[in-house]
Amino acid sequence: MSTVELEAPRSPGAPRGAAQAAPRGRRISLGDPIFQGLATACGLALAVAMFGLTGVLVYNSWPAISGLGTSVLTTVAWSPVDHQYGALAALAGTFLSTLVAMVIAVPLALVIALLLVELVHPAVARVVGTAIEMLAAIPSIIFGMVGIFVIVPFIQDRFVPWLLTTPLGSLPGIKPGAQFQGGGLSIFTAGVVLAFMVLPFITAVSRDVLRMVPQVTKEAGYGMGSTTWEVMHKISLRYANSGIVGAVFIGLGRALGETMAVAFLIGSVYTSIPRSLFDPGTSIASLIANTFSEATDKIQVSALIELGLILFLITVVFQILAQVWLRRVQRSTGGRA
Amino acid sequence: MKTSARSWRLILLVAAALAIAATALTAAGCGGSSNTDAGGTPAPAISGFTPQPMSADTILGAGASFPAPLYMKWGSDYNGVSGVKLNYQSIGSGGGISAIEAKTVDFGASDAPLEQAELEANGLAQFPMVVGGDVLVVNLDGVADGQLKLTPDLVGGIFMGTVTTWNDPAIVKLNPGVQLPSTKINVVHRSDGSGTTWIFTHYLTDAAGSIWTAGADKEIAWPVGVGGKGNEGVAASVQQLSGSIGYVEYAYAKQTGMTTTQLQNKDGQWVKPSIASFAAAAANADWKASLPSMYMVLVNQPGAETWPITGASFILMQKDQADAARGKAALEFFNWGYTSGADGATALDYVAIPVGVYDLVQKQVWPTITMSGTPVWP
Numbered sequence: 001m002s003t004v005e006l007e008a009p010r011s012p013g014a015p016r017g018a019a020q021a022a023p024r025g026r027r028i029s030l031g032d033p034i035f036q037g038l039a040t041a042c043g044l045a046l047a048v049a050m051f052g053l054t055g056v057l058v059y060n061s062w063p064a065i066s067g068l069g070t071s072v073l074t075t076v077a078w079s080p081v082d083h084q085y086g087a088l089a090a091l092a093g094t095f096l097s098t099l100v101a102m103v104i105a106v107p108l109a110l111v112i113a114l115l116l117v118e119l120v121h122p123a124v125a126r127v128v129g130t131a132i133e134m135l136a137a138i139p140s141i142i143f144g145m146v147g148i149f150v151i152v153p154f155i156q157d158r159f160v161p162w163l164l165t166t167p168l169g170s171l172p173g174i175k176p177g178a179q180f181q182g183g184g185l186s187i188f189t190a191g192v193v194l195a196f197m198v199l200p201f202i203t204a205v206s207r208d209v210l211r212m213v214p215q216v217t218k219e220a221g222y223g224m225g226s227t228t229w230e231v232m233h234k235i236s237l238r239y240a241n242s243g244i245v246g247a248v249f250i251g252l253g254r255a256l257g258e259t260m261a262v263a264f265l266i267g268s269v270y271t272s273i274p275r276s277l278f279d280p281g282t283s284i285a286s287l288i289a290n291t292f293s294e295a296t297d298k299i300q301v302s303a304l305i306e307l308g309l310i311l312f313l314i315t316v317v318f319q320i321l322a323q324v325w326l327r328r329v330q331r332s333t334g335g336r337a
Numbered sequence: 338m339k340t341s342a343r344s345w346r347l348i349l350l351v352a353a354a355l356a357i358a359a360t361a362l363t364a365a366g367c368g369g370s371s372n373t374d375a376g377g378t379p380a381p382a383i384s385g386f387t388p389q390p391m392s393a394d395t396i397l398g399a400g401a402s403f404p405a406p407l408y409m410k411w412g413s414d415y416n417g418v419s420g421v422k423l424n425y426q427s428i429g430s431g432g433g434i435s436a437i438e439a440k441t442v443d444f445g446a447s448d449a450p451l452e453q454a455e456l457e458a459n460g461l462a463q464f465p466m467v468v469g470g471d472v473l474v475v476n477l478d479g480v481a482d483g484q485l486k487l488t489p490d491l492v493g494g495i496f497m498g499t500v501t502t503w504n505d506p507a508i509v510k511l512n513p514g515v516q517l518p519s520t521k522i523n524v525v526h527r528s529d530g531s532g533t534t535w536i537f538t539h540y541l542t543d544a545a546g547s548i549w550t551a552g553a554d555k556e557i558a559w560p561v562g563v564g565g566k567g568n569e570g571v572a573a574s575v576q577q578l579s580g581s582i583g584y585v586e587y588a589y590a591k592q593t594g595m596t597t598t599q600l601q602n603k604d605g606q607w608v609k610p611s612i613a614s615f616a617a618a619a620a621n622a623d624w625k626a627s628l629p630s631m632y633m634v635l636v637n638q639p640g641a642e643t644w645p646i647t648g649a650s651f652i653l654m655q656k657d658q659a660d661a662a663r664g665k666a667a668l669e670f671f672n673w674g675y676t677s678g679a680d681g682a683t684a685l686d687y688v689a690i691p692v693g694v695y696d697l698v699q700k701q702v703w704p705t706i707t708m709s710g711t712p713v714w715p
Contacts (some may be wrong), residue, residue: 077558078558079552079557079558080530080554080555080556080557080558081551081552081553081554081557081558082552082558148570148573148574148577149573149577152574152577152578153577153578156577156578157579179561181523181524181561181562181563181578182521182523182578182580184574184577184578185563185574185578263528263566264566264570267563267564268528268563268564268565268566269559269562269563269564270558270564271558271559280563280564282528282564286528289566290528290529290530290564290566291528291529291530291556293428293429293431293432293529293530294429294430294431294529294530294531294555294556295431295530295556296430296431296434296555
């Protein structure tokens with residue numbers, strides 16, 4: 001914080017009187033209202049963009065909302081030939097692939113974050129931390145390509161055949177459904193690649209939050225005779241609780257909306273709800289990406305925009321839930337975060 | 338509290354700087370785009386496509402992605418001989434149709450032809466510019482390129498989900514001596530709307546109508562299989578997954594060296610995909626009957642040499658030209674493509690329009706492209 005103080009030596013309230021006295025201060029007092037105005041304009045622009053976006057989405061999806069009614073949300077018949085646009089399969093695929101991604105990514109991210117903060121030498125932590133941050137900078141199309149050339153054949157030729165010989169293979173949700181095509185291009189594959197895509201975000205934020213746990217608190221724990229595990233589990237994770245939830249929601253938001261990698265890997269079957277994680281399916285974002293550019297039927301275009309609106313609303317709802325949760329956790333832990 | 342107030346001020350400062358930069362950019366953007374509105378034409382609702390300012394020596398086109406590499410090659414070759422530039426935006430057939438209907442381009446390009454009623458409603462003329470087609474590609478160990486034989490009924494059955502294994506008796510009977518596994522047939526289709534799917538599903542409807550009941554369009558509700566995005570997506574899935582079958586554009590399959598199949602055509606002959614077999618389809622089709630719209634589905638055409646899954650890519654132009662010079666410039670370019678572009682097309686694995694067909698276009702369709710009642714070409 002010392003650099004901040006050097007760059008901004010004036011505190012906000014004090015120098016008003018001084019400014020009127022010195023000519024140098026006069027210039028600054030003119031700058032203040034300008035910055036104030038610009039900042040307000042920026043804030044307003046953000047709000048206008050947000051409401052404008054919602055308005056445009058609602059306006060353009062109105063033909064589908066009024067023409068197709070709830071069938072977009074409740075049926076699975078996506079057939080441009082018959083002008084039917086039921087996207088229940090896309091909704092199901094979005095939630096299932098995101099669920100798979102979070103189930104894999106969250107525990108992994110927490111373990112890596114704890115490892116970096118509590119267990120390894122700071123030099124190692126720096127190297128590994130940088131590597132994880134670089135993972136976040138890889139464009140999603142690259143994940144899609146690695147997925148299709150490496151992960152798809154692995155899952156199709158090795159993982160699924162092995163899994164189906166184990167008792168797990170006959171469980172509902174894993175047992176292949178009617179649309180099964182070998183399991184390579186499936187909800188599961190999309191979820192695995194999504195997990196790698198959201199991992200760096202969850203890890204990086206969790207690591208930063210865990211670093212903010214005061215050293216004295218942890219040392220107090222050790223002083224009481226706690227083991228490393230007890231300190232991590234009962235002090236660090238507790239203290240960083242709300243921040244970690246925030247990190248998870250950042251990852252969740254990204255997984256819900258991810259487009260290109262999912263479009264490559266999920267199998268793009270629009271007309272059936274996957275009965276198994278190894279069935280192909282589709283997600284809202286990948287359905288839009290796949291079909292929007294060649295959609296000539298006006299109702300289809302409108303239905304796709306309606307799906308965009310739905311995805312937007314889903315993300316907003318998750319953001320609100322995250323905020324509510326954070327506030328509740330903050331209250332119960334006495335406002336630390 | 339003090340530090341947090343300071344950091345907030347820093348954030349505001351950065352935000353203000355960003356706002357100034359954004360305002361400057363927006364102002365520059367408005368200045369740049371204002372001259373496109375000079376013609377008073379409504380901008381089409383197409384993402385990623387901005388109409389360029391009009392000048393007499395640049396032809397503007399937009400539409401289908403399938404012929405885009407050829408139009409771009411032709412454009413650069415033609416620029417060398419005539420000095421006229423072609424600006425072709427590969428935004429998809431749907432976008433091309435919207436753009437020509439909104440009159441923001443000199444021509445639109447579509448892989449699927451428009452029907453007479455839609456042409457009339459928008460005052461458009463339509464003619465074929467280049468021929469291409471789909472091939473079936475498979476991933477089967479020990480099966481060589483062009484070795485596997487399939488009938489239309491089998492192709493329909495495989496994509497309908499009624500023929501499910503590679504050692505189906507019907508396939509085995511057609512292919513003595515070919516090692517066919519007992520594994521499931523993995524079907525791969527396009528997940529995005531495309532002219533490739535339009536041609537393929539029209540072929541299935543036309544050649545195997547009693548088995549194929551899922552209809553024909555740029556995007557359909559597929560009974561079985563997984564979707565791949567673009568030719569590259571289908572190709573990647575077929576190459577990765579053993580026992581799979583899919584359809585891709587001929588040029589794409591040829592350039593990536595995939596394993597194609599033979600098909601039985603309408604005359605009952607076994608044919609392999611080649612430039613000659615696509616050209617045969619285009620030459621044997623009854624184009625005269627397609628006038629005046631030139632709406633022609635080139636699938637399942639007669640002829641011993643004909644490849645059955647062939648299609649033409651079409652050009653759309655306004656019949657009533659606002660500027661005779663621009664209309665003439667575009668038609669001059671297409672005339673050059675017809676008469677001198679065949680080698681360029683073959684080099685990129687496209688098939689040029691046969692002489693008889695473009696003769697028909699120039700005599701029957703181009704005279705309907707006029708300004709104040711006078712044909713703009715020749």
